[in-house]
Amino acid sequence: MRRQEDSRYLEASLRASLARQPAPKSLKPQVMARVRAESGREGVRTAPARPFRRLAPWKSWALSTSAVAAAAALLWGVLPLRDTRTDAEAVAMESAGLELAEVLHMAGSEWNRAQQAALSPIQENGND
Amino acid sequence: MDSDPRKLLDAAIADSDAFGAIITHTEGMVYSLAYNFFRNRAIAEDLAQDAYLALFRNLHKLESDMHLVNWLRMTVTRKCIDRTRRKKFRPHLDLDSIPEPRVVSTPPDPVLAEELRQKVSELPAKMQVVVVLRFQEDLKLREIADTMGIPVNTVKTLLRRALIRLRPKVAHLKTEVCYAPTGR
Amino acid sequence: MTSPRTCGARLAAFLAILLVGGLASLQAQGTGAAPEFASLEQKADEVVKVNLWGRSLEQAKRLLGLRKNLTSPVRSFMNGLTAVYRRTYRFRRAPASEADVEPVYRQLAEDGWVPLIETEDREKPESLSVYSFYADEEVAGMAVVSSDPDEVTVLKIMGPVDFEALSAIGSGLGLPVMNLGSTEIRKLDPATAGK
Numbered sequence: 001m002r003r004q005e006d007s008r009y010l011e012a013s014l015r016a017s018l019a020r021q022p023a024p025k026s027l028k029p030q031v032m033a034r035v036r037a038e039s040g041r042e043g044v045r046t047a048p049a050r051p052f053r054r055l056a057p058w059k060s061w062a063l064s065t066s067a068v069a070a071a072a073a074l075l076w077g078v079l080p081l082r083d084t085r086t087d088a089e090a091v092a093m094e095s096a097g098l099e100l101a102e103v104l105h106m107a108g109s110e111w112n113r114a115q116q117a118a119l120s121p122i123q124e125n126g127n128d
Numbered sequence: 129m130d131s132d133p134r135k136l137l138d139a140a141i142a143d144s145d146a147f148g149a150i151i152t153h154t155e156g157m158v159y160s161l162a163y164n165f166f167r168n169r170a171i172a173e174d175l176a177q178d179a180y181l182a183l184f185r186n187l188h189k190l191e192s193d194m195h196l197v198n199w200l201r202m203t204v205t206r207k208c209i210d211r212t213r214r215k216k217f218r219p220h221l222d223l224d225s226i227p228e229p230r231v232v233s234t235p236p237d238p239v240l241a242e243e244l245r246q247k248v249s250e251l252p253a254k255m256q257v258v259v260v261l262r263f264q265e266d267l268k269l270r271e272i273a274d275t276m277g278i279p280v281n282t283v284k285t286l287l288r289r290a291l292i293r294l295r296p297k298v299a300h301l302k303t304e305v306c307y308a309p310t311g312r
Numbered sequence: 313m314t315s316p317r318t319c320g321a322r323l324a325a326f327l328a329i330l331l332v333g334g335l336a337s338l339q340a341q342g343t344g345a346a347p348e349f350a351s352l353e354q355k356a357d358e359v360v361k362v363n364l365w366g367r368s369l370e371q372a373k374r375l376l377g378l379r380k381n382l383t384s385p386v387r388s389f390m391n392g393l394t395a396v397y398r399r400t401y402r403f404r405r406a407p408a409s410e411a412d413v414e415p416v417y418r419q420l421a422e423d424g425w426v427p428l429i430e431t432e433d434r435e436k437p438e439s440l441s442v443y444s445f446y447a448d449e450e451v452a453g454m455a456v457v458s459s460d461p462d463e464v465t466v467l468k469i470m471g472p473v474d475f476e477a478l479s480a481i482g483s484g485l486g487l488p489v490m491n492l493g494s495t496e497i498r499k500l501d502p503a504t505a506g507k
Contacts (some may be wrong), residue, residue, distance in 0.1 A: 017242075106398070110456045111475065
């Protein structure tokens with residue numbers, strides 16, 4: 001009986017303790033800024049379907065030549081805008097910066113984890 | 129949620145500003161899931177931002193507004209587990225994670241609630257997700273299983289183990305609370 | 313009307329692109345090439361890909377470089393990077409097995425990557441390996457492979473690697489990731505810069 005009471009008490013307490021709470025006011029504006037940045041950029045996260053495939057030499061040459069030509073044509077048209085530092089560029093920079101920071105954080109974090117694991121032969125078993 | 133199954137989704141796909149409506153509808157859930165997991169406002173907010181950005185990238189794949197809610201739950205819980213896994217080898221401490229100093233005359237329930245939240249945050253990651261989805265979101269076991277992508281029986285086991293871990297602590301707290309002077 | 317100075321800038325930019333394109337082409341076929349993960353990609357339910365090199369990497373560096381609290385070693389490490397790749401494969405329907413990850417290790421070994429640290433959890437099917445890539449006896453790249461049944465992540469960072477700076481970044485020092493960029497972006501925006 002006591003056990004059942006405890007269970008009910010525990011569950012009720014958990015419901016009260018873990019009740020939803022309001023998100024901070026800053027959340028929505030920050031998400032919207034990132035969403036606008038995301039919708040305004042191209043080519044950072046979106047990758048070719050097989051980005052790491054080794055290509056036949058002629059394909060590689062054809063691809064890099066056409067890519068260079070396309071990039072040059074794009075740049076030829078866009079270059080004069082660079083001095084004015086448009087919103088689009090700022091947005092692309094923010095997206096690329098976030099991606100770089102995220103990958104570097106992950107790499108650093110994993111490097112620290114690997115070092116720690118290598119130094120202590122018995123790893124902690126924090127997650128069952 | 130609206131009766132039109134894709135009202136929010138279609139609006140958000142057509143206009144990124146309309147994505148704000150989705151955030152307004154769901155931010156309490158998303159933020160609370162992350163907050164109840166980490167007990168850290170900065171991490172919860174950061175994780176919620178990431179979840180919404182992932183949602184924005186996947187809007188076209190979702191079938192209904194209800195699907196959207198389930199997808200968000202699933203994404204947030206997965207991100208919580210991911211982040212725990214990445215950080216489990218390094219201690220994390222910031223001001224948010226330090227509980228407020230307790231006052232002797234504090235009514236018993238807030239004390240218990242804080243202790244309980246702390247105990248929940250010390251559970252293993254998957255157990256913690258089950259507990260949060262069960263008691264914050266009030267999901268059924270089947271729904272939790274779908275959200276986490278694991279069998280219902282595993283959810284049952286995780287929940288039972290979590291409650292077993294929490295029960296003695298709470299029983300102890302309950303006794304303490306019942307007999308503690310309340311200052312009245 | 314185009315001034316000779318603008319023409320010169322365009323020409324320089326075109327030559328730079330040619331150089332970057334050539335280098336990328338060489339890299340795609342050289343020992344530092346990123347491996348192919350077709351089998352993982354086919355099996356995964358969710359794939360995250362990040363490719364940063366050339367212009368996108370330069371933009372990223374410029375943005376992060378605006379941070380005032382960037383430490384000098386971190387700044388220097390970041391500026392030396394030539395390419396950054398991330399591949400994350402998430403598995404919900406069928407878990408990833410050791411056999412799924414095996415081609416990643418094999419590809420890295422074939423490409424001349426040297427394992428620095430390899431860890432494996434005896435109780436859980438989790439592993440974490442860090443590789444480095446050497447050119448002229450200097451570390452010229454780093455790769456991380458972390459795997460468990462739910463997720464496999466491969467990171468490749470090309471360029472001289474300062475492991476101390478990387479460690480600081482991983483500990484949240486030197487390059488804080490929170491709320492990144494929003495204030496700095498405003499500084500770049502001519503419409504709001506004067507306000």
